Every structure is written in C-alpha cells, then in structure tokens.
Amino acid sequence: MELELRHFKIIVAVAEAGSITKAASTLGLAQPALTAQLHRIERALGGPLFERDRKGARPTPLGELVLSRARLLLPAVSGLREEAARFANNASLPGDTPSRLRLGSATGPVLGGLVHQLNAAYPDLHVTTHVSWSSEELAAMVADGRVDYTLAGVCGDAPPPSQPGLIWRTLATDPVFVLLSDKHPLSTQSEVELGDLAGVQWGATPGDGCFADCFAAACARAGFTPRTLYETDVVSCIDLVESGDAVVLCQPMFRQMPGVVAVPIAGNPLRWRNLIGWHPDGSAAAFSDQLVKLASQAYADVIARSARYTEFLRDHPGFGVELPEGPSSN
Template structure:
C-alpha cells in the first residue's frame, strides 16, 4: 500500500478529534474500520503515529512530523483542485466570457428575475443554478469552483459567510415583515408591534447564521419570550399561517395570495441583507460588474411587484436596493 491523501486526512481527523471514537463519527466510519486503517497507515510510515492512554491519544514524534506535512499539503492540493475546476470551467481562457455560468442562491425571490436578466443579456450562455438553505455551503461551493456567483442573505449586520478569498457585494437591506392569516385581528393594521404577537406560535424558513438568536433578542426587547420558532419550507409556512397555527417571519417582497397578508413590524426589529459573492480569480470574475448590475435589476423587479413594500420604502432610503440612494458596500474576506 502506498500513502495517499485520504490517509493524511485520516491522520488529521484523528489528531483533531483526540480519540478514535470521535474521529470515526466525524469520518462516518465504524471504529474498528478506522482502527484498521490507522494500523495500515502506520505500517506504511514505518512507525507508530499516535500514542494511546486513558485520556485519549496524542501524536508521537513521527505523528507530529506527518501532521505538520499533512497540514501544509492538504490545503495546497485543495487549492490546486479549485483552481483547476475554475480553469476547466472557463475552457482554459481566463478573462473570456464563459460559455456557462452557475448561480447559487439561498434567496429565492431574486434568483428567478436574475436568471431572466442573464438569459436576456447573454442569450448564448448556458446558465444553471444551485440552491441551498445554507449560505455557508454556497460560499464553499464558490470557493472550490463549483459555482460562479451566489446570492445569500445574512441577518442584520452579520458578516458574510466565512470563506477566505471571496469578494461580496451588498445588494440591499430589507426589513422583516410578519405573515398573518387574512382573518387575524391585526391583519388590517398598517404595522404591528412585536409585543402584540407575544402569544403567537412562530414560523420561518430555515437557514444558518444568527437569525433565530436575533429574533429571540428582538422578542426579549419587546418584553416576551417566543414559545417556539418552527423552521420549515415556504409551502409549510404558508399552510401554518392559513390554518392559524402560526404567524411567519417573511421578506417584505412576499407575493400576496388569498388567505394570508404580510404586515410590517413597528420599529423594524429585524433586518435582512442580501449579498452576492464570487471568487475574484474565477473564470466568470470578469462578469462581476454585469452580474451585480443584473442582480440589482432583479431586486428592483421584486420590489416593484409588491405595492405594500414599495409604499413602505418611501422616505426610508436606508432600506431596499443598495446603490439607489447610497453606494453599495464591498466586502472582501481575507
């Protein structure tokens, strides 16, 4: 047997976990299988990599050497794979307009209109999509070259997903509204104090980040603790509202439909920023300015389709599309 990259990953996983059992769970292996793998690796290396005692395991001097080399080699190989993927996706012609473009999104109401503008402006380009609830997952896919741009949302002033090397542009900031049944006692209100909903069950679409904590903090400032926050898909959220089982936190661009109404919350206790991210050395990086412009148009389209939100934005230049009343913010992850 020859030493392979997967063997180095195993050694790193065991060292990071501090025990065979924890490492096996992390790697999705049975403990006996991982022990056997580690024994084979030690035979190839010609010595014991880890010492075992009652407190766990620790690297031997040989293990320290292997770990030091592995922690240099594995990121270098991952970087090479990402660069190769970006180069291959560009057809080996960095700087050219790519024949294909993949857009990731965790913000559904912008993706559809962005696709419309992209296919209109670049009719010969093949545009594909990748959707995930996780902004962190999408950022990782941009970093390793699987997608070219991604649109994500973050709560309030939270930073973009932590993924070194990516550049982010703020598309805009929205207030968070609440979706109520059409026959709810507050459905006709121009806006609703969060405290007036203290006895309600709550729902929201899922995602990573701090939104649930920010919601709990906003409720605390309003003088109550929410009984629950169901995280589920959009259809289930609407079903819960229609049935009167919960009120749902929603984006202000929510398209009106029978049986449910979106209502602003007094004082804007929660906000949501829309970001677009890309890798500055990716094959489509030359299109960044155009893609940002088209994403901005998609945002404008989305707002225009919501008379409620369009009216709410009057006199509130700090919300809505960035660059309309102020310059868009550029964020670079080091």
C-alpha cells in the same frame, strides 16, 4: 523515433505494475506489442530502462531518471489540458462574458429574476443553479469552484459567510415582515407591534447564522419569549399561516396571495442583508460587474411587484436596493 506522451505513460505503467505482463493488461495491450514498443522507446533514449527477469521489471538508473521526469511531465500536461478547456469554455462569448455561469442561492426571491435577466441579456449564456438553505455551504461551493457566484443573506450587521477569500457585495437591505392570515385581527394594520404577537407560535424558512438569536433578542426587548419557531419550507409556512397555527417571519416583497398578508413590524427590529459573493480568481470573476448590475435590477423588479413594500420604502428610504458600492472581502 520522436517520443510522445503515450511513451512516457508506458514507462510509468511498467514501473508501477512491476512487470510487462501486468502493465500490458492495465493498458489494454497485448504483451508482445507492449514489449516491442518498450524496445523502441529504449532505443530512442539510448539504453535499457528496466531490468527484466522472472521476478518482473525494475527501473535501471536511466529508467529512474526518465521516470522522475515522466512523473512531473504527465500531471503538468493533464493540468494544461484542463486549463485550456476552461479557457476555451469561458472565452467563447465576446468580452468578459463566460459561456456558462453556475449560480448558487439561499432561500430568497431574486434567483428567478436574475436568471430571467441573464437569459434576456445573454441568450447564448448557459446558466445552471444550485439552491441550499445554508449560506455557509454555498460560500464553500464558491471557494471550491463548484459554483461561480452565490446569492446569500445575513442578519442585520452580521458579517458575510465565513469562507475566506471571497468578495461580497450587498444588493439590498430589507426589514423583516410578518405574514399573517387575512382573518387575523392585526392583518389590516399598517404595522404591528412585536409585543402584540407575544402569544403566537412562529414559523420561518431555515437558514444558518444568527437570525434565530436576533429574533429571540428582539422578542425579549418587546417583553416576551417566543413560544415556538418552526423551521420549514415556504409552502408549509403559508399553510401554517392560513390555518392560524403560526405567524411567519418573511421578506417584505412576499408576493400577495389569497388568505395571507405581509405586514411590517413597528420599529423594524429585524433586518436582512442580501448579498452576492464570488471568488476573485474564479473562472467567471471578470463578469462580476455585469452580474451585480443584473442582480440589482432583478431585485428592483421583485420589489416593484410588491405594492406594500414599495409604499413602505417611500417612508423608509434606508431600506431596499443599495447604490453601487465597492466589493468587500471576507
């Protein structure tokens, strides 16, 4: 009889259960059937593996030797199967294109456009998404292999999320605009001075990092301390602006809609860098060049839909989508 993996599983099960009867119950076998299989295994290995009496089953010296090998062999084979499954899953499309792609994204305008770009360019690619307000959480998910890539943002010149070992590439750098009600007296201006908004209440979508501190510092340079900074979802931010209860800090490509208008802040005191990150050993890392190109195109498409930001970029060429660059590690 040639030994198979199931035979080593039986040996480990008997040793861990301490008796043939308990091992048979664990394995879902009848006790006589398990006893007969164990006898055949022992004959194949040349001697008894267990001493059996009324107290149970204890490994013999030969049994200890076989157990030590089985406890190495079984996890190794299980790991091999998992790696082979991942390889087969990621090798089903030509070239470096994986068969599935898991995308993470913090609050931002690019995820939908990137999914559209992927669907158009790779119709057989299965894309799933995970959204969180926390860039640090998304970076941890990339490091743990729960998502393949993540879109994230950081304030000004701040470093990428602190998860070590990831590669980050900057897609774009944008100024922060303010979202005003179209009834606000400053809504028709080409730009607003931050100090002219000293008496208002503020709103923004939530996020981690230093943005709140940078905003407070910009207000201090403008000569005032902000009264309130509401952190809430996009829909509630728009409601606060429409009702006149707050002015909201927003990204410059905010899609125009009735009742609100996005206006630049004079001097652009607040900036936001939009990043894409991945792990160099991730299962879809070989797809990084293609994905960065598609993400950049998705970002350019979003900008093109904003007439105001497009006009702004003509006079401020340092902002917007960045030229291709080498990756940076964190």
